[in-house]
Amino acid sequence: MATDILMPALSPTMEEGKLAKWLKKEGDAVKSGDVLAEIETDKATMEVEAIDEGVLAKILIEEGTEGVAVNTPIAIIAAEGEDVSAAASGGGKAKPNGSGGHPAPTPDMQAEGQADKPAPAAKTAEDAPRAPAAPAVITNKAQEPVMAEFPADTPMVTQTVREALRDAMAEEMRRDPDVFVMGEEVAEYQGAYKVTQNLLQEFGAKRVVDTPITEHGFAGIGVGAALAGLKPIVEFMTFNFAMQAIDQIINSAAKTLYMSGGQLGCPIVFRGPNGAAARVAAQHSHDYSAWYSNVPGLKVIAPYTASDAKGLLKAAIRDPNPVIFLENEILYGQSFPVPKLEDFVLPIGKARIHRPGTDVTIVSFAIGMTYALKAAQALAEQGIEAEVIDLRTIRPMDTDTVVESVKKTGRCITVEEGFPQSGVGAEISARLMVDAFDYLDAPVLRITGKDVPMPYAANLEKLALPSVAEVVEAAKSVCYK
Amino acid sequence: MAAAKNAGQSKAEAATPPAEAAHRPAPNAPQFTREEDLHAYHEMLLIRRFEEKAGQLYGMGLIGGFCHLYIGQEAVVIGMQMASVEGDQVITGYRDHGHMLACGMDPKGVMAELTGRRGGYSRGKGGSMHMFSREKQFFGGHGIVGAQVSLGTGLAFADHYRENGKVSLTYMGDGAANQGQVYESFNMAALWKLPVVYVIENNRYAMGTSVARASAQTDFSKRGLSFGIPGEQVDGMDVRTVREAATRAIEHARSGQGPYILEMQTYRYRGHSMSDPAKYRSKDEVTKMRDEHDPIEMVRKRLLELHGVPEADLKATDAKVREIVNDSAEFATNDPEPDPSELWTDILLEANA
Secondary structure, eight states: OOEEEEOOOSSTTOOEEEEEEESSOTTOEEOTTOEEEEEEOSSOEEEEEOOSOEEEEEEOSOTTEEEEETTOEEEEEEOTTOOOTTOOTTTSEEEOOSTTOOOOOOTTTSOTTOTTSOOOSSOGGGOOOSSSSOOOOOOOOOOOOOSOSSOTTOOEEEEEHHHHHHHHHHHHHHHOTTEEEEETTSSTTOOTTSTTTTHHHHHOTTTEEEOOSOHHHHHHHHHHHHHTTOEEEEEOSSTTGGGGGHHIIIIIIITHHHHTTTSOOOOOEEEEEOSOOSSOOGGGOOOOHHHHHTOTTOEEEOOOSHHHHHHHHHHHHHOSSOEEEEEOHHHHTOEEEEEOOSSOOOOTTOOEEEEOOSSEEEEEOTTHHHHHHHHHHHHHHTTOOEEEEEOOEEETTOHHHHHHHHHHHSOEEEEOSSOSTTOHHHHHHHHHHHHSGGGOSSOOEEEOOOSSOOOSSHHHHHHHSOOHHHHHHHHHHHTTO | OOSEESTTOOOHHHHSOOHHHHHSOOTTOOOOOHHHHHHHHHHHHHHHHHHHHHHHHHHTTSSOSOOOOOTTOHHHHHHHHHHOOTTOEEEOOSOOHHHHHHTTOOHHHHHHHHTTOTTSTTTTSSOTTOOOBTTTTBOOOOOSTTHHHHHHHHHHHHHHHHTOOOOEEEEEETTGGGSHHHHHHHHHHHHTTOOEEEEEEEOSEETTEEHHHHOSOOOGGGTTGGGTOOEEEEETTOHHHHHHHHHHHHHHIIIIIOOEEEEEEOOOSSOSSSSOOOOSSOHHHHHHHHHHHOHHHHHHHHHHHTSOOOHHHHHHHHHHHHHHHHHHHHHHHHSOOOOGGGGGSSSSOOOOO
16 A cells, blocks of 8 residues: 655754655655655755655655655655555555654744744644643744844844854854864764854864864863963763763863962853753753853853844853853754844843743743743733743843842743752742742742653653643742632 | 883883882983083972971961972972973972972962962962962962863963964873873874873872872873873983973974873872871881982082082072072961952953953
8 A cells, every 4th residue: 555755854853854855756666775865954964765665656745845844745655556646645654764763743842933934744743741731732923032132123034043053153263263163073074963064164174173072081171272262162062971071161161260369261162952852861861051050150051042042152252251051952943033233242141031921920041931932822812921031141140130020920930941959940939039029929930840860751751841731830820820 | 210212112110110110310311511400409499498388387277278299209390391491381280389389480479379368379269279370371280180181281272273382281190190081181182283291290109099009001101102192201300301301202292293291200208188197108118219319419419519519509599498488488477368358259250242
């Protein structure tokens, strides 16, 4: 019987890609292992192989098509002699391509920030609850930032977070010859997550330095180079691997200025993806926001939008202090409007009111914002107007913006993917206890990742992460509704 | 056994160097001129007397916390400095007072840091293990064993990046030489041909653990072999052999050939720190080294017997050094503690952007 060939995912976080080329044409006989087509994303390329014998009966997606959602049928393979004229797209038995099937697209990770794109196909069915209570299934458009950080008539371009980060580095490297980037696969591979794409081509191997797999060593070399006055950008393939290097980050980078009585600053940026991606289990899913934010001598940035990613990374590179710049793999591919300015730099340490509201304050950052914003939309439909604050910088923390909001709403909940104990939400809660005690009409509630190592199984992983439903429930709870 | 190159030479006796084998005076040691010996004498004596004074101040409760004295190892850093040029960087671990003085840092500022006073190099906020001088290109002073090796390699990375012709002199002890990041650094330094000289000060004890009890390969000059880094074992008690090997190593690094390892076979007379049980080695061992291989006595003897310097001249030098050290102690004793407001300074630099 006819079988649909589906658009494969190259990685657990891929949502769509380009069908670059068909290597077989309709009517061709194919056997298992034959390469049918080539798929491209901004991260990687892969070949789609046939997994059945038969005839390529129908090509459903023409080559050159961009933005093909994962799981979309791209062709139909029929048994020899079978009539497939009746087999409409999707009529066949769907078979995922590639070995091991395809990972489920990450459900409520789908970017609210992708306002410029249609929601990926085949999403609703995947939107299973992450927590025991079923979350509201919501699709909403991105809220425009409400705090003006650039002139209102600034032209905007749509960029992914990945592109914004790349542009930030490229612009700063053009501006200052002391800036260089080092890390695993940053140069010839073009970045493990393609964040450093084309930097090698523009700046050469001297300033885009591939390192061996040796985090402790190259973090130390980066810090040493910074103490000597260079401005390294050290990329960790993920911050999980920075655990190997954390002594150099904390003991050398963060403390030397103090220990030297102000003589030796350390102008360095440590950046890379932080926190959970999708289905990568406990050792590759840790959120270190709270850890680094505990350390005097560091600045810690965790942006959500592409615009913030760009403006804050540029600020981080110029900052004379060590900056931990926490990115997120799931956000890399999400698109946002970015101001088209020659030199767009944002202040470190300023939160942004992402969505104004009057009834409850939701404080979040980085990917936590995706839950917060969807919850705010759901709450609005139930008559509760949430004010959503994106911290953007975890250290120094912009307590004032949070306190001012809470004075207005009288209620606060926090949202983060990290663990609950001593987390960022715990810190906000403690600060509000001191700075806004008289304004609070309800206890501050924290929505966090669960207090367990990240499990691998899809259902357990969903349960371990925060959910929109949890945020909605918490918001209603503090509103006594 | 001065400056024996790895290649081609039997190192059987050096594999587990007994005191005598390692510190037999080199028969063919390169000679110093009278001026060079005078310089070395003054510089080493300054370290010796400074450290003795630091020990006294510690006993009086004026210096707190950790305090690791360099007494016995003076020839290493002085011989290295005699081969370096201005602008070459120096970085080391926690036994660092000697390196600071050798780099030309003011003894008053060093001693005042030891006593935690505002006139200290780190304004009293670093202490014995954390002192720096951007001006003298001394980059610390590091309390995490082995961390300075990656950092020193980073200094060399910066030299290489800037093509400034400078060399990073990166010191570590025999204990640090077993840390993982040391080898990560060796690999990258060799891969990128960074201008760094790794000086392994083998004083035979990592705290209380002898080299033989901690190291499968006790010939530290071979620790870079798998990365193609040349190494030498050097009599680190003889300032002349140190300088000779240092000259060769620094030239190698400066000329773009990459890193070089010098294992300095030396000895510390005092304990690991001020609270040392002294149970892990015999008194005789210490006495024998002091009596027969003291780096300062050797120079003093040469000055008197070989260069014909009058004893009165050396006594004048001794007096001058004592005065410098006493002045530093007096300053460090009378200088006020940091202003309480210093608690909150130097945490972050102001961003200009």
